[in-house]
Structure formats: structure tokens, C-alpha cells
Amino acid sequence: MNKNMINIERKFRPEIEGLRIVAALLVAIYHIWFGKVSGGVDVFFVVSGFLITTSIISTINKTGEFKFWPYISKLMKRLFPLAFIIIFIVLLLSIFFLPSTIFDKTIREVISSMFYYQNWQLAISNTDYLDANQMKSPLEHYWAMSIQGQFYIIWFLLFTGILFLIKRYDLSNGKRLVNYILGIIFVISFAYSVYLTEVNQPLAYFITFTRVWEFALGGLLCINLSRIKISNLAAEIIGWLGLIGLILTGAIFDVSTMFPGYIALWPMTCALLIILSGNKETKYGVKNFLSMPIMIKLGGVSFGIYLWHWVLLSFYKYNISETPGIISGILIIALSIVLSFITTKYVETPIRNAEFNKVAFKRIGIIALANLILIASLFSHNLYMKMSDDKELASNDYPGALAANTQGKIKENDPKPEFANVFDDLPESHLDKTNQGLKKSDLKIGTYGKKKDYKATIALVGSSHSEHWLGAVIEAAKENDYRVINITRSGTRFSTGYENDSLKGQWVKNVENYLKKSDDIDLVLSHVTAADTNNDKIQQQMVDELLKVKNEYNINIMAIRDIPRYEFSVSEKLEKSGEKETIKLMNNGNNQQDESYWKKLSESNKDLPKFDPTEYFKVKGQYRPIIGNIVVYRDMDHMTNTYSESFGPILSEKIKDVVKK
Numbered sequence: 001m002n003k004n005m006i007n008i009e010r011k012f013r014p015e016i017e018g019l020r021i022v023a024a025l026l027v028a029i030y031h032i033w034f035g036k037v038s039g040g041v042d043v044f045f046v047v048s049g050f051l052i053t054t055s056i057i058s059t060i061n062k063t064g065e066f067k068f069w070p071y072i073s074k075l076m077k078r079l080f081p082l083a084f085i086i087i088f089i090v091l092l093l094s095i096f097f098l099p100s101t102i103f104d105k106t107i108r109e110v111i112s113s114m115f116y117y118q119n120w121q122l123a124i125s126n127t128d129y130l131d132a133n134q135m136k137s138p139l140e141h142y143w144a145m146s147i148q149g150q151f152y153i154i155w156f157l158l159f160t161g162i163l164f165l166i167k168r169y170d171l172s173n174g175k176r177l178v179n180y181i182l183g184i185i186f187v188i189s190f191a192y193s194v195y196l197t198e199v200n201q202p203l204a205y206f207i208t209f210t211r212v213w214e215f216a217l218g219g220l221l222c223i224n225l226s227r228i229k230i231s232n233l234a235a236e237i238i239g240w241l242g243l244i245g246l247i248l249t250g251a252i253f254d255v256s257t258m259f260p261g262y263i264a265l266w267p268m269t270c271a272l273l274i275i276l277s278g279n280k281e282t283k284y285g286v287k288n289f290l291s292m293p294i295m296i297k298l299g300g301v302s303f304g305i306y307l308w309h310w311v312l313l314s315f316y317k318y319n320i321s322e323t324p325g326i327i328s329g330i331l332i333i334a335l336s337i338v339l340s341f342i343t344t345k346y347v348e349t350p351i352r353n354a355e356f357n358k359v360a361f362k363r364i365g366i367i368a369l370a371n372l373i374l375i376a377s378l379f380s381h382n383l384y385m386k387m388s389d390d391k392e393l394a395s396n397d398y399p400g401a402l403a404a405n406t407q408g409k410i411k412e413n414d415p416k417p418e419f420a421n422v423f424d425d426l427p428e429s430h431l432d433k434t435n436q437g438l439k440k441s442d443l444k445i446g447t448y449g450k451k452k453d454y455k456a457t458i459a460l461v462g463s464s465h466s467e468h469w470l471g472a473v474i475e476a477a478k479e480n481d482y483r484v485i486n487i488t489r490s491g492t493r494f495s496t497g498y499e500n501d502s503l504k505g506q507w508v509k510n511v512e513n514y515l516k517k518s519d520d521i522d523l524v525l526s527h528v529t530a531a532d533t534n535n536d537k538i539q540q541q542m543v544d545e546l547l548k549v550k551n552e553y554n555i556n557i558m559a560i561r562d563i564p565r566y567e568f569s570v571s572e573k574l575e576k577s578g579e580k581e582t583i584k585l586m587n588n589g590n591n592q593q594d595e596s597y598w599k600k601l602s603e604s605n606k607d608l609p610k611f612d613p614t615e616y617f618k619v620k621g622q623y624r625p626i627i628g629n630i631v632v633y634r635d636m637d638h639m640t641n642t643y644s645e646s647f648g649p650i651l652s653e654k655i656k657d658v659v660k661k
Helices: 013-032 038-062 068-097 098-113 120-127 142-169 174-199 201-206 212-227 233-251 262-279 287-290 293-299 303-319 325-350 357-394 470-480 503-517 537-555 570-584 596-604 641-645 650-660
Strands: 446-449 456-462 481-488 523-527 556-560
Touching: 013 038, 013 212, 013 233, 013 262, 013 293, 013 325, 013 556, 038 142, 038 212, 038 262, 068 098, 068 142, 068 262, 068 303, 068 325, 068 357, 068 537, 098 120, 098 142, 098 357, 098 470, 098 570, 142 174, 142 212, 142 325, 142 523, 174 201, 174 262, 212 262, 212 446, 233 287, 233 537, 233 570, 262 287, 287 641, 293 303, 303 325, 325 357, 446 470, 470 481, 470 650, 503 537, 523 537, 523 650, 537 556, 537 596, 556 650
Parallel strands: 456 481, 456 523, 523 556
Antiparallel strands: 446 481
């Protein structure tokens, strides 16, 4: 690229430092007091796109080349020190102050944060229905940093290609080429973002491809900023409008559920207006406010404030209160600022300004190695505890559901699974990935129990609320030489209530076709109520679908009532507040809104084989989080697989009665 082919003046933009701290504080404020996001992260993305494009083109103009190591090493020295040292501190704090129920999740996110793929980790877990109600880890906010790191690699490849084309074909108008390429990226990524936000918003929120347009928009502004001419008055007006609009983003829009589709244009446009207005020196412009020394100083540590605030907020919620007040929220922000200044001064700055890369990367390597040693130690401890769980559960001291109606006193033991293993105490079909996810409608069939010379085949069909009975069905099959097949899909009831062209409707139709063609299924089990709704239509649609199996395919069926559901994670409340408080909370409110429907179904359809497990979730008339020394719930509405397995003898008798008919 010939010198100054794209005429960009690389200079310090003080108002951008001020814009950064505004964005960081908005993120913190909305997280702490409103429990939502603000659009501040989107501002970071557009600013990153603007600044890195400016830096890359300035480098090419100055040297005529663009090399990977100088580019990436500079970024690593800027991003790694703070990110890694905060991860190290989170790991240490987690040993003493983190609920064990989310320990495994946090370790996974520590690893994904260190290697800059955490946004994909969250995208996968957030589109998994069983992970929907998990407490947030102290590092969940690193998703944005992961996208940023991936973006920097994309931009290197992009501008390396652009430079090659310009040199190879001796192109005279580099600006036009860059505009075309960034424009195409913007349009494609933006269109995909709008589409996927509508179809699968949790996935769209985290993945890289729906966010690249935000960086591209910053790059386009960088390339074309000098060509945009506005008056001083216009600069003053649009600058303040941009700042006010940005501050109000989180209040006007439900950013958590609407982003990053077309609504994300709002904070993007606000940021662009602020940067554009900063091109003019005016008396009353927003630049004068954003360029104040205190704003510049805070802007310089905004990255640290973003990283620290969520960590502090998370541990506050875990150990003090789930709803910070005004004073505690201010203290969290103030401490974030203080810690950011300290870690920036004593960790990031010495590494970034090290005279030799060897020295800088040696220091980064020491922090990274310390993190990896801690991760390995914690992982080994958790594995040992899990193996200990498995050994102790062989004892009769853990009867689980069998203890619900026992008149005699059960000897108390430490509850199993250990809290650290509760959330991951999943059905076998989830571990071997034979449960279908939300993105596909084809069937996944898991086969368990006796594979040859079996006496009958039992099919478990439905959503995760059928799937969590798999442990019980497998245990029942052991006693009776049954084969078990699992046909489940996350978030999808076996119901007549879906549109035929929807993924859920297609999956139900595929299940019907499978059952219709099969001549080796003796019983279909499925849950037929949802305990979180009193809508009889929803319940009846599940019953109708199951009855179709009996009437049209001539297969025996059993209708299972849903288990009680709660508006809080039972296992996390149990660990944080103890059994007494959890029992009190579990027995407040209506956690079985299907009661009226189930009663009507029992009276009107006496011939339908049914199983109501409610009595096995109570002891002496009270719902309990621990029964027979086993933790009952893994989250707010799913059984632990261990508790499910304890239903084996109970379900065995029920199944045997139906199969004999």
C-alpha cells in the first residue's frame, strides 16, 4: 500500500477515552442495580473497530507492510496482563467464597476465558435448556473480551488480504477497496444478526459472526471520517444527543433480549455521533466534557473497571445479598475503580511498557502458569469428590425417594451429590449427547439397559422434564431385563401444541413417524403436565399426543406428572442459606400449578396409566431439598440424576404393571 493511500491521521482522541469510561460505568450501573445490560459493550466494540483500523492503516502507511508478530504481541501485552491476573484472583477467591454448585461451570469459563473462546462456551450453554437457570459465574463477562480477541485476528487476516491485493494488482484506490470489503462485512453480519436474534436470541447474543458488523461500523467511520463535513453547531448538537441516547439505551430497550439485532444500531449510532462531533473543536461540545482530565484518567483504566466490577458483584451476590443497595453498589463501583488503577499500574503497565518482549511475555507466562496450576488442582479435587460420591452412594444409607414415605428415621449422612457436582449430575443421555438440542429437529436415539435378549423395550419421550426420569427408567430396567431408548429434545414437550413448520413441531412429527414404524416398543413414557402453568390447554395437548401413541400406534403408554418447579435454584439456595431456609422457601407459593388439571385428568381418564411422583418430593407433608440423604434438585425444576435413580424400584413396579397388560 503506497504511503498515505488512505489518508488517516493517527492522533490521541481524548473524547474517546471519556466515551470508554461512560460505556464501562453504564455496564456496571445496569448490571448492579437493574440486572440487565446497557449497550455499553456495543460501544466498546465500535470504538475497538475504529481504533484498531486506525492503527493498522497507520502502520501500513508508515512501513508499507503489516506483520503478524508486532501486531499481535502488542495486543497481547495490552490484553493479557489484566485479564490473567483477575482470573488468578477469581480462582483464589472461588476456593473460599464461590458456591460449589457452580464450581465446575466457573472452571470451564476460566479455561475458555484464558483461551478467548468464552463467548462460544456461553452460546452453547445458553442454548441448552438444562443450563438456562444456572447462576452466573464470576467470569461470564469475559465473553465480550473473547469476541474482541477473535475480532483482532479477523482484522489481521482481512487487512493482510487487502494489502496483498493492493500490491499484487497495483491498485491506486485503497480507500475504495477497504470501504467495499468493510461494507460487505457490515451488511452480511448485520443481516445475519437481525435474522439470528429473531430465531435464537441467546445464541445470537454471544457468537462472533453476529457482532463483527459492530467492529466493521467503527472501521468504516475510521476510513470515512475526514470526508464527513459538519458545522460547529451540528457537532455540538449531535455529540450531546449521542451521549444522552447512549445513557438511555438500557432504559429504552430490553437489551438482554433484543440485542444484537437491529436495535443495537441505537448505541452504535450514539457512539458514532460522539466520535464524529469530536472531530470539531467547539465551545459547548460534548468533547469538552469527555476530555476532562478525570474522564481521560478513568478512561485509561476502563478496561479494568469492566473486568473488575462483575467479579466483585458476583462475589457480593454469592455471599452477602442478591440485590445490592445504593451504598453497596457505589462501593462496588468505587472498589472496581481502585482495583483497576492498582492492577493497571502494577501489572499491566510494567508488562506493556517492558523494553523487551521477552521480559513482558515471561511475566505473562508466569501468571498464566499459575492459573493453569490452580485449575489443575481444583479440577483434581472435584474429580476426587465425584469419585467419592459414587463410592458412598453404593451404601444403603442413601435411599433417596424410597425414604420419602418411610416412617422410621433415616440415618443422616452428608448429602450426595456434593454441591460441587450437583449441577452436572445429569441424565446419561445428556452426558453422551443423545438428547437433541434446540437447533435441530432430527431424532437422536439413546439406547440403554439390556441390548440383547431383553424382555421389553421402554421408550422415554419428551422434553428435559421427561429426560430427567432416565436414571429411574434405567434402574427399573435392570430389575426386569428391559431395553430403554431415550428420545428427548431440550425445551420441547411431546405435544400437539406446536406449528408443523417449527423445529419443535418437526421434531414431534419425527417422533411420531419413528414410533409408527417401530414394532419393538412396548411402552412409551412421557410427562404430560407442566408444573409452572395452570393453562389446561398446554397440559391437554401433551395428553392428546400421548393418547395418539396408544390409539393410533397401539403402543402402551404411561403419563407422568411433572415434578414441582420453583422460581429459584433449589441447590444453590440450599448451599447458600441452608436446609431450613430452603425448606421454608420451597413451601411458600404454588410450585404445582398443574394441580387442578391433574385432578381432572385422574377423574376423567381412569384407564390412562399414570404416575404422580409428588409424594416422593415431600417428607411429612413438606417439600424438601434433600430426601434420603440425596440432593433432589440440580437447578430450579430438574431432578439430579442421583435422585432420579433412587426412583428405580418405585418406577419398576409401575412399568411392570403396564407392560404385562
